[in-house]
Amino acid sequence: MGNYFLDNEDIQFALDTLNIKELAELQEMFAENGDADYAPETVDDAVTGYAEILKIVGSIAADTIAPAAEQVDNEGHTLNDDGTVTYNPLTQKNLDKLAQGNLLGFTLPRRYGGLNCPNLIYTMATEIVSRADCSFMNMFGLQGIAETINAFASQEIKDMSLSRFCTGEVTGAMVLTEPDAGSDLQAVRLKAEQTEDGKWVLNGVKRFITNGCGEILLVLARSEPEITDGRGLSLFYVESDETVKVRHLEEKLGIHGSPTCELTFTNTPALLIGERQRGLITYVMALMNGARVGIAAQSLGVAEAAFRLARTYAAAREQFGAPIEVLPPVAEMLVDMKVKIEASRALTYHTCTICDKQNNGERLSQTPGIPKEIVSEQRKAARNAKRINGMLTPMSKYYGSEMAIEVSNMGLQVLGGSGYIKDYAAERYVRDARITNIYEGTSQLQVVAVIKGITSGTFESYIVDTFESKTYDDADLETLKASLIESRKKTVEAINFVKEQGTGYIDLSARKLVDCAIDILIGHLFLAQAEKCDRKKKIAKYFIERQAPRIAANVAVLLNRNSQAIDDYKTIVGDVPAAE
Amino acid sequence: MPYDIVVCVKQVPDTANITSDAMTPEGTVNRSALPAIFNPEDLHALETALEIKDRFGGTVTCVTMGLPKAANVLRECLYRGADRVILLTDRRAAASDTLATSYILSQVVKTVGKFDIVLCGRQAIDGDTAQVGPQIAEKLAIPQITYLEQVVDADDKTITVRRNTGSGWEVVKCQLPCLITVLDTANEPRPLSACKTLKYRFARVPGELAPDAEEEKAKLEQKGLLLEQWSLDDVNADLNRCGLAGSPTKVFKVLSIVLTKEGFKNVEPTEEGINGLIHELVEDKTL
Numbered sequence: 001m002g003n004y005f006l007d008n009e010d011i012q013f014a015l016d017t018l019n020i021k022e023l024a025e026l027q028e029m030f031a032e033n034g035d036a037d038y039a040p041e042t043v044d045d046a047v048t049g050y051a052e053i054l055k056i057v058g059s060i061a062a063d064t065i066a067p068a069a070e071q072v073d074n075e076g077h078t079l080n081d082d083g084t085v086t087y088n089p090l091t092q093k094n095l096d097k098l099a100q101g102n103l104l105g106f107t108l109p110r111r112y113g114g115l116n117c118p119n120l121i122y123t124m125a126t127e128i129v130s131r132a133d134c135s136f137m138n139m140f141g142l143q144g145i146a147e148t149i150n151a152f153a154s155q156e157i158k159d160m161s162l163s164r165f166c167t168g169e170v171t172g173a174m175v176l177t178e179p180d181a182g183s184d185l186q187a188v189r190l191k192a193e194q195t196e197d198g199k200w201v202l203n204g205v206k207r208f209i210t211n212g213c214g215e216i217l218l219v220l221a222r223s224e225p226e227i228t229d230g231r232g233l234s235l236f237y238v239e240s241d242e243t244v245k246v247r248h249l250e251e252k253l254g255i256h257g258s259p260t261c262e263l264t265f266t267n268t269p270a271l272l273i274g275e276r277q278r279g280l281i282t283y284v285m286a287l288m289n290g291a292r293v294g295i296a297a298q299s300l301g302v303a304e305a306a307f308r309l310a311r312t313y314a315a316a317r318e319q320f321g322a323p324i325e326v327l328p329p330v331a332e333m334l335v336d337m338k339v340k341i342e343a344s345r346a347l348t349y350h351t352c353t354i355c356d357k358q359n360n361g362e363r364l365s366q367t368p369g370i371p372k373e374i375v376s377e378q379r380k381a382a383r384n385a386k387r388i389n390g391m392l393t394p395m396s397k398y399y400g401s402e403m404a405i406e407v408s409n410m411g412l413q414v415l416g417g418s419g420y421i422k423d424y425a426a427e428r429y430v431r432d433a434r435i436t437n438i439y440e441g442t443s444q445l446q447v448v449a450v451i452k453g454i455t456s457g458t459f460e461s462y463i464v465d466t467f468e469s470k471t472y473d474d475a476d477l478e479t480l481k482a483s484l485i486e487s488r489k490k491t492v493e494a495i496n497f498v499k500e501q502g503t504g505y506i507d508l509s510a511r512k513l514v515d516c517a518i519d520i521l522i523g524h525l526f527l528a529q530a531e532k533c534d535r536k537k538k539i540a541k542y543f544i545e546r547q548a549p550r551i552a553a554n555v556a557v558l559l560n561r562n563s564q565a566i567d568d569y570k571t572i573v574g575d576v577p578a579a580e
Numbered sequence: 581m582p583y584d585i586v587v588c589v590k591q592v593p594d595t596a597n598i599t600s601d602a603m604t605p606e607g608t609v610n611r612s613a614l615p616a617i618f619n620p621e622d623l624h625a626l627e628t629a630l631e632i633k634d635r636f637g638g639t640v641t642c643v644t645m646g647l648p649k650a651a652n653v654l655r656e657c658l659y660r661g662a663d664r665v666i667l668l669t670d671r672r673a674a675a676s677d678t679l680a681t682s683y684i685l686s687q688v689v690k691t692v693g694k695f696d697i698v699l700c701g702r703q704a705i706d707g708d709t710a711q712v713g714p715q716i717a718e719k720l721a722i723p724q725i726t727y728l729e730q731v732v733d734a735d736d737k738t739i740t741v742r743r744n745t746g747s748g749w750e751v752v753k754c755q756l757p758c759l760i761t762v763l764d765t766a767n768e769p770r771p772l773s774a775c776k777t778l779k780y781r782f783a784r785v786p787g788e789l790a791p792d793a794e795e796e797k798a799k800l801e802q803k804g805l806l807l808e809q810w811s812l813d814d815v816n817a818d819l820n821r822c823g824l825a826g827s828p829t830k831v832f833k834v835l836s837i838v839l840t841k842e843g844f845k846n847v848e849p850t851e852e853g854i855n856g857l858i859h860e861l862v863e864d865k866t867l
Contacts, residue, residue, distance in 0.1 A: 036775075037779050038774075038775045038776070038778040038779040040778070049778050049781075052774070052777050052778060052781060053774050053777075053778070056771055056772050056774050056777065059771060059772075060771050064771075097770070097771050100770045100771055100773065101771040101772065101773060101774055102773050102774040102775045102776075103774055113775075115774055115775075115778075
């Protein structure tokens with residue numbers, strides 16, 4: 001009888017120290033509770049309720065999902081001759097348990113049977129589920145589909161779908177990617193046409209669709225054939241039927257528990273979500289931002305699992321007459337793993353708190369019947385949060401996914417030969433983690449999204465206004481803060497230099513600048529944690545004393561203005577290799 | 581056809597997580613040193629009841645006997661889907677053995693009203709007697725089936741179940757009402773429902789409130805969160821059959837047995853060596 005929430009001190013620390021009450025207040029403001037008899041009477045009740053909910057998630061994760069992970073990884077799912085997919089029985093069991101636990105409408109309003117949790121709590125749950133089985137997180141994480149329906153679809157569509165998500169009767173999929181439209185979604189071709197009676201039908205092919213076999217599909221399609229870019233795309237609601245076929249289930253390196261489908265649509269009836277032409281630029285962007293935070297949480301979960309396995313192994317495995325954890329290179333790997341996980345968690349959860357302000361701000365400023373002063377206050381708050389989020393969300397996804405790949409790799413390394421064979425889950429963690437910096441936008445695309453905030457000055461003002469003005473009673477913490485201020489100044493110097501060199505050099509330098517910015521932000525988040533916990537002082541010191549030379553090195557490379565990767569590209573990489 | 585089901589549950593010390601201070605120097609269980617948990621097999625009895633309700637309809641009422649803190653397991657019953665819970669708490673019930681306990685619980689079941697099926701876990705992990713379920717059936721004068729592994733079917737007059745016989749299984753059909761004890765292999769208890777947990781986490785029995793907390797009591801009652809608490813008088817119990825007076829079992833002594841190693845013996849991995857070992861184990865009646 002394990003519990004992946006109760007055994008994780010760092011998640012509980014976050015729940016205890018972040019300003020959850022502020023989030024709960026916003027979340028409960030004008031909440032659509034209907035006649036739900038489990039709605040909290042006070043904001044404090046809402047806050048204590050979150051821990052109760054996470055305990056249930058932690059229990060199902062440890063006792064049901066984790067024990068099934070290896071078998072699901074080995075067996076995957078089954079594609080049937082009629083173009084349908086049968087889930088692995090253990091995946092179905094996981095879903096059934098979550099439905100029994102009422103955990104499939106985490107952020108939905110209570111009037112539909114949801115739990116009305118802030119995104120932060122949902123993200124914690126996502127991490128907990130991912131630790132149990134990284135691939136199953138994709139099924140749990142699909143709740144964003146229902147959220148998108150709730151945020152943008154008509155009341156009719158909400159009423160016909162949302163309560164079915166909550167009971168587990170249906171699962172969803174976001175159906176965006178096509179063979180020629182991956183990172184560049186503006187190139188989507190799937191056709192949406194209106195029949196004479198004004199109804200929409202879809203025709204075309206989609207690829208790499210996570211849970212494309214789900215019952216409710218949100219499909220990005222070209223409704224305006226004359227407009228070739230993203231403005232010609234709309235988002236459609238589809239109840240999957242015999243016109244939707246799964247043509248192929250992808251064979252993948254990892255996340256075998258997540259069915260990745262190639263779909264064909266043949267005169268498939270569809271309903272328009274929201275307004276025409278806003279499919280990509282408004283709705284998918286919102287859906288994607290939520291999903292990116294989800295991947296950061298998925299990354300945290302798999303990294304946490306990899307760390308725990310490595311930590312246990314290093315304490316038990318004896319070589320040279322002692323446990324290998326006493327060997328400095330092994331000890332350093334484990335400490336690096338742990339600190340990176342906590343760094344990513346601090347960044348992701350901080351991002352969630354801003355997401356919640358944006359989401360609730362947008363909800364409250366659009367809900368009819370809310371007093372004008374609240375509407376204007378919330379509209380302003382949402383706008384501000386959205387600006388910060390535009391930077392923080394891709395930062396979290398980028399840092400988290402790269403962290404998970406590195407940490408799972410180090411985990412395997414700690415196990416040595418035993419990590420490379422299938423007797424341990426270390427190799428599964430490596431395979432599963434590998435997808436995280438690819439889907440929902442590659443790391444390279446996340447960097448493109450973050451760099452806008454860095455070159456526009458948002459990063460600098462956010463750090464200076466939010467963190468540098470804070471003073472600490474502890475002299476050690478003040479010293480660490482001074483080091484972060486120094487790093488910020490160096491980074492701003494590099495930003496200004498890079499901007500002067502023009503677009504090509506900005507693109508080339510973006511990743512290094514983003515790395516510097518993330519190091520500085522995480523350093524400040526650790527300082528805030530250190531104020532509340534002695535152990536975190538050690539973590540802050542470890543992290544911040546290592547960021548200073550890292551930033552100095554990055555800045556030195558940038559100021560050197562070496563652009564050979566562009567200038568000498570052909571000379572260095574040589575000709576395209578002849579086909580073998 | 582819907583069935584009204586009563587499930588008997590118990591709060592027990594978690595004997596699976598014994599620490600060094602689990603026993604007092606006098607050799608009795610140090611209950612304060614062990615966390616109190618839902619008796620594991622009772623969870624399977626509850627799950628059986630909920631599955632019957634899901635399949636055929638009806639109601640699930642959970643009853644327990646114990647101190648007011650035993651309301652913890654009753655709340656958990658509500659979190660998992662029970663419709664009604666009742667605590668029997670009474671100082672005069674203290675020190676009841678299995679005979680007295682089963683008498684009291686049978687009175688509780690009778691007082692609940694109409695019932696079709698009574699479900700119990702096979703046994704509790706603190707006493708390990710497996711006597712209370714069968715004795716309740718005797719007191720209620722209804723048939724009993726022990727060691728249920730699966731409910732096969734039910735109609736308006738009978739229930740058909742598969743029971744484990746120890747060396748296999750048999751399918752038996754029994755008239756209703758009846759009492760059934762459930763094994764931990766019968767099912768996998770469902771998780772707590774988040775909605776029900778959020779709803780019932782503030783529910784209390786009166787015994788958990790301060791004696792003068794009338795206002796709080798009234799508030800809970802108004803919200804439907806004041807749980808039923810009965811005394812022996814409420815179930816018309818004969819006091820001579822309750823507590824110490826009704827308990828013929830007398831504990832003579834409790835021994836704390838610590839198994840220690842007493843040396844090693846090498847057995848050669850040859851046919852002769854193995855034969856010698858088997859012979860020795862047969863001799864000292866280990867085999």
